[in-house]
Amino acid sequence: IQSKLPKVGTTIFTVMSALAAEKNAVNLGQGFPDFACDALLVDAVDQAMREGLNQYPPMAGVPALREAVGAKIEALHGKRYSAADEITITAGATQAILTAILAIVRPGDEVIVLEPCYDSYIPNIELAGGTAVRVPLVPHSFRPDFDKIAAAITPRTRAILVNSPHNPSATIWSAEDMRKLEELLAPTDVFLISDEVYEHMVYDGRAHESAARFPGLAARAFVVSSFGKTYHVTGWKVGVVAAPAALTAEFRKVHQFNVFTVNTPVQHGLARYMAEPQRYLALPSFYQAKRDLFRAGLARTRFELLPSEGSFFQCVDISAVSDLPEAAFCQWLTTEIGVAAIPLSAFYADGFDQRVVRFCYAKEDATLRTALDRLARL
Ligand code: PMP
Numbered sequence: 001i002q003s004k005l006p007k008v009g010t011t012i013f014t015v016m017s018a019l020a021a022e023k024n025a026v027n028l029g030q031g032f033p034d035f036a037c038d039a040l041l042v043d044a045v046d047q048a049m050r051e052g053l054n055q056y057p058p059m060a061g062v063p064a065l066r067e068a069v070g071a072k073i074e075a076l077h078g079k080r081y082s083a084a085d086e087i088t089i090t091a092g093a094t095q096a097i098l099t100a101i102l103a104i105v106r107p108g109d110e111v112i113v114l115e116p117c118y119d120s121y122i123p124n125i126e127l128a129g130g131t132a133v134r135v136p137l138v139p140h141s142f143r144p145d146f147d148k149i150a151a152a153i154t155p156r157t158r159a160i161l162v163n164s165p166h167n168p169s170a171t172i173w174s175a176e177d178m179r180k181l182e183e184l185l186a187p188t189d190v191f192l193i194s195d196e197v198y199e200h201m202v203y204d205g206r207a208h209e210s211a212a213r214f215p216g217l218a219a220r221a222f223v224v225s226s227f228g229k230t231y232h233v234t235g236w237k238v239g240v241v242a243a244p245a246a247l248t249a250e251f252r253k254v255h256q257f258n259v260f261t262v263n264t265p266v267q268h269g270l271a272r273y274m275a276e277p278q279r280y281l282a283l284p285s286f287y288q289a290k291r292d293l294f295r296a297g298l299a300r301t302r303f304e305l306l307p308s309e310g311s312f313f314q315c316v317d318i319s320a321v322s323d324l325p326e327a328a329f330c331q332w333l334t335t336e337i338g339v340a341a342i343p344l345s346a347f348y349a350d351g352f353d354q355r356v357v358r359f360c361y362a363k364e365d366a367t368l369r370t371a372l373d374r375l376a377r378l
């Protein structure tokens with residue numbers, strides 16, 4: 001069969017989680033919590049099921065959940081999205097991003113991605129018949145190079161994908177970065193897909209600068225988030241996209257024939273649970289403590305620690321520890337040391353290797369300590 005995605009294999013997350021399970025390694029590779037979500041959230045979903053909320057919800061999502069998301073974005077970012085026309089509940093951020101791309105990208109269009117980038121972006125663009133134009137973030141610092149981004153914009157550019165807090169680098173964009181992007185896009189018709197799944201994981205008192213805060217960005221943006229990250233339920237696969245009505249209308253045309261709608265009782269449960277803002281506002285201090293525990297342990301190894309400003313990832317330079325390429329190092333680390341990590345090269349289409357690997361610290365403190373004990377041997 002002539003493949004539509006000839007370069008795509010099995011994702012690195014699936015590969016490394018399988019290897020970690022086979023080798024009985026501590027899995028700090030794939031990004032997901034190893035601790036339970038709040039029992040009150042499970043109760044809320046359970047109650048919704050018992051109330052009989054088990055049939056198709058409206059195509060765009062359960063109204064109460066869309067209202068709750070709209071109220072949250074307004075409270076945090078001062079931008080009011082209409083729950084009726086501008087907010088859509090999706091099967092995770094993954095489906096939101098694919099659907100946004102399918103809705104706007106036409107054959108021959110260019111879409112700018114900033115590498116390293118989440119592994120679904122480029123295949124999504126190619127499935128839509130577009131061309132991914134890869135612009136590197138500055139190696140190691142992972143800062144955006146706005147001159148390079150500006151140089152990549154052509155009359156065929158349809159959209160740019162950005163992601164802050166950033167997977168895999170754990171950097172975040174400042175308000176100044178967002179303003180620069182706003183200025184750069186101002187004279188263009190380029191759409192923005194802003195992947196903000198780690199919006200509530202920003203540390204050291206810094207703020208998440210959502211595209212919703214910047215009128216020149218919000219007017220052209222699909223702002224994407226994921227309940228899986230915020231409420232420790234990655235397996236529930238529920239996400240959300242907020243976008244101006246004209247964009248949302250196009251999004252929903254694809255969404256209705258893609259999934260039509262997503263899990264009813266989970267949406268009701270989430271709507272009831274997120275009515276209490278403390279539940280997402282507590283996230284920075286919760287994860288910052290894990291980050292600090294993990295970094296303190298890593299500081300005793302020969303890994304060079306890179307910053308972790310946001311997300312639940314920690315990158316390290318492996319140069320002082322090993323001469324192996326990143327991918328081989330991660331295989332070795334999983335097999336021989338018993339700790340799984342993800343090579344950053346997996347987030348570059350050409351497999352660029354800068355001697356950096358990613359750990360996920362969304363784990364019980366005990367899990368992190370076990371991993372650190374093993375890494376201390378390096
Ligand atoms: N974007 C980024 C940057 C991610 O890290 C992830 C999750 N790993 C997703 C999108 C997908 O989120 P979801 O699980 O809600 O589909």
Ligand code: GLN
Nearest residue numbers: 011013014029030031167
């Ligand atoms: N987003 C998570 C990560 O980067 C994993 C998601 C997945 O397995 N596709 O690790």
